[in-house]
Amino acid sequence: MFVAKLELAAPLDPQDREALRIVCDHVRQVPALRDIVSEGDNPEHIHLMLQGWGARYKIVPDGGRQITAFLIPGDYCDAHIAVLRQMDHGILALTEATVASIPHAIFDDLSLRSPKLTRAMWWATLVDEAVLRAWIVNLGRRDAYGAVAHLFCELHARMRNIGLVEEGSLDLPLTQEVISDALGLTPVHVNRILQRLRSEDLIQLKSGVLTILDPAALQRAGGFDSAYLHARKRGD
Amino acid sequence: MFVAKLELAAPLDPQDREALRIVCDHVRQVPALRDIVSEGDNPEHIHLMLQGWGARYKIVPDGGRQITAFLIPGDYCDAHIAVLRQMDHGILALTEATVASIPHAIFDDLSLRSPKLTRAMWWATLVDEAVLRAWIVNLGRRDAYGAVAHLFCELHARMRNIGLVEEGSLDLPLTQEVISDALGLTPVHVNRILQRLRSEDLIQLKSGVLTILDPAALQRAGGFDSAYLHARKRGD
DNA sequence: CGTTCCCTTGACACCGATCAACTCTGGTGG
């Protein structure tokens, strides 16, 4: 899946593809709510999400938590440390998750040999950056209602890109507290927003499944324009 | 300067260095408040800031503006489009600025030939990403006072990295409105925060020059930890 | 059948937005 995602950027050489496949064979299971990588770590391996949900997060001095990204299958967690030295944030499994580990020395070697692969990783980083910018807009210039709407549109689009949306429904195993930590709100307020979105028949959210009932209205509510995701999927 | 910055990541081959230098020779002057690149553009050239200040920004449907990054000399503006296709945000000159333009086809070619160069660009992107995450924390989990303090710490650190700080002072040609657009606040409120910071003798800000009078206290106020900037400067 | 999360609800407080003047500064032209 990760390979498929990278190839959206540029075709890889067969040997790159093969090397990646082999290297992805080290698979690890992480229980829910456990750190995959912690802030300050200097990990030996870089990780790819294969299944489940994860989140990047930072803790502020007063104890508050800010989630800066949600990770879904196909996302890499920390290719950073192939280039930078140290994790400047933590990564958490939100559900039980399975991740692939690649010894970073091997990855390093691979990427120095193959411009195409490095370029593909660079591409993935650039898309992540675009998502971060969208979050900044969310936090800075949208009210809570618009922010929740926008977040749901983003997650819907990203899940659809990897084939995990069926008839407008997707698994969304996020507590309201997690959502509030992503949007800079309180759980209480998120709860009220969700009720409003439900009462307006924009969404349905029950037992970890989100269904978008009125995509157009939700996108309007969140000022969502999918262009920034730079999806280059067949059929999009 | 840009080359020097890239070399903080990893030494480049002499021919890369030379190629970059040649290619940077196309220099353009941009008047203040003019777009360098606009959202939706598909520019022929990629740009590097050589002098002056710039900002990435997005406009939300209701007319609000959110600045997602400040660009200072040595920052690249839009290496994106070497990999992605379209600008998902605009870039604005905040002061009169001089930028270098590199035809993106040439850059493309260069980066496919040199893994080291691509890697260096990737590194620069990763640092940018870390800055974006810090902004998200700023917007989501800090009050206005902490956010302003943190922003000033960041800009101080980045300006120092490129040698543009003298005795705690740096040029900061940002109106209060620009600052408010970066922090998701209103100009009025930014004004009040600045007065507080001044009255507490943490900073001095007058006619476009910021002086940090009490770095330790300002860092405490903003919960600032420079680790995320991944500065690898001699003497740091 | 109890325990533990999580979700839900209500009352109230507060940070920052809004609106509307007023002041200051630097630049421009007479």
Place this chain on the structure above:
DNA sequence: CCACCAGAGTTGATCGGTGTCAAGGGAACG
């Protein structure tokens, strides 16, 4: 050299969106 002007900074009064605190309800799980 002065008068004017536009843009930026400053100030005060009031409003509203979210936070805070606290209590109660529901569903999953042992």
